[in-house]
Amino acid sequence: MMKVGVVGLGWMGRVHLRNYTEMADVEVVGVVDVDPKAREEVTAQFGVKAFATLEELLELDIDAMSVCVPTSLHHETGLKILSKKINAIIEKPLAATAAEGQELVDKAAEMGVALMVGHVERFNPAVERVKELIGDDVISIQIERVGPYPPRIQDVGVIKDLGSHDIDLIRYLTGSEYKSVYAVSSTSLGKHEDSALITAEMENGVLANISTNWVTPYKGRTINVACESKYIQANLITQEVKEYSAFSTYDKSYSVREWPLMFREPVKEELTQFLNALRNGTPVPITGEDGLEVLKTFERIFECAK
Numbered sequence: 001m002m003k004v005g006v007v008g009l010g011w012m013g014r015v016h017l018r019n020y021t022e023m024a025d026v027e028v029v030g031v032v033d034v035d036p037k038a039r040e041e042v043t044a045q046f047g048v049k050a051f052a053t054l055e056e057l058l059e060l061d062i063d064a065m066s067v068c069v070p071t072s073l074h075h076e077t078g079l080k081i082l083s084k085k086i087n088a089i090i091e092k093p094l095a096a097t098a099a100e101g102q103e104l105v106d107k108a109a110e111m112g113v114a115l116m117v118g119h120v121e122r123f124n125p126a127v128e129r130v131k132e133l134i135g136d137d138v139i140s141i142q143i144e145r146v147g148p149y150p151p152r153i154q155d156v157g158v159i160k161d162l163g164s165h166d167i168d169l170i171r172y173l174t175g176s177e178y179k180s181v182y183a184v185s186s187t188s189l190g191k192h193e194d195s196a197l198i199t200a201e202m203e204n205g206v207l208a209n210i211s212t213n214w215v216t217p218y219k220g221r222t223i224n225v226a227c228e229s230k231y232i233q234a235n236l237i238t239q240e241v242k243e244y245s246a247f248s249t250y251d252k253s254y255s256v257r258e259w260p261l262m263f264r265e266p267v268k269e270e271l272t273q274f275l276n277a278l279r280n281g282t283p284v285p286i287t288g289e290d291g292l293e294v295l296k297t298f299e300r301i302f303e304c305a306k
Helices: 011-021 036-046 054-058 071-083 098-111 125-133 158-174 266-280 288-305
Strands: 002-007 026-032 064-067 087-091 115-118 138-146 178-186 195-202 207-213 220-227 230-235 240-245 256-259
Touching: 002 011, 002 054, 002 266, 011 026, 011 036, 011 064, 011 266, 026 036, 026 054, 054 071, 064 071, 064 266, 071 087, 071 098, 087 266, 098 115, 098 288, 115 266, 115 288, 125 158, 125 220, 125 230, 125 240, 138 158, 158 178, 158 195, 158 207, 158 220, 158 288, 178 288
Parallel strands: 002 026, 002 064, 064 087, 087 115, 138 207
Antiparallel strands: 138 220, 178 195, 195 207, 220 230, 230 240, 240 256
């Protein structure tokens, strides 16, 4: 029986908690939140023990913890958990800064425990299909991730919140690191940036573009990949993927193939793979080092966007 805990009972924390309670061979030992109302609600809904402080939960026997607190608290919370030799999955981004992220990676290595970062889009079936379809002839990747302003997020802007998904996805899909990155951003609604355009060249020559904002009235999540031999289009919300053949100038035509996918909840797959890695003693699918590369890219982006 894998004994787990959840720190932070906001929207994502409750998603983690619900998924854990639905898994066989998993026991939720306890959860933590400073808000007494949140503690009362999850105790009533899930029948779990809820604590006001992390220290209370850390006194119990726990194998793994989900960290779903605001980004500004990832570093402090993560260090406390890792110092107790407890495996952790920390919601993206890993930390507020690359320096903080490095400390988390170093602490996990020092204590000999697993550190995974919750870049959940890697477990979206549409992303997995895109990864399968692209070959070594990729020319460019364009990602749009937009939506309305989220009042619940106050500690970071759209680049660290939404953009972190796609900074990671481009590394994942290309299998390459960032060679150069450029960005512009603007602030219109809150105290942090809420619109950003990010352009990059990867070490393997692939060009990438990310358009992200909190000023669109609907949620949009799309990936377009241009290859020499095909063009791939994916909708990450509906989990639909289309593959277009190369354009022929002779008959001015192309074919379109729709790839059927079995709809799957990415968070459930993410947590399942995290726990399976712990059970089997294998590396977690998204390492602390992966999360750290995203943080280093953030710093290059903000330096450029000044």
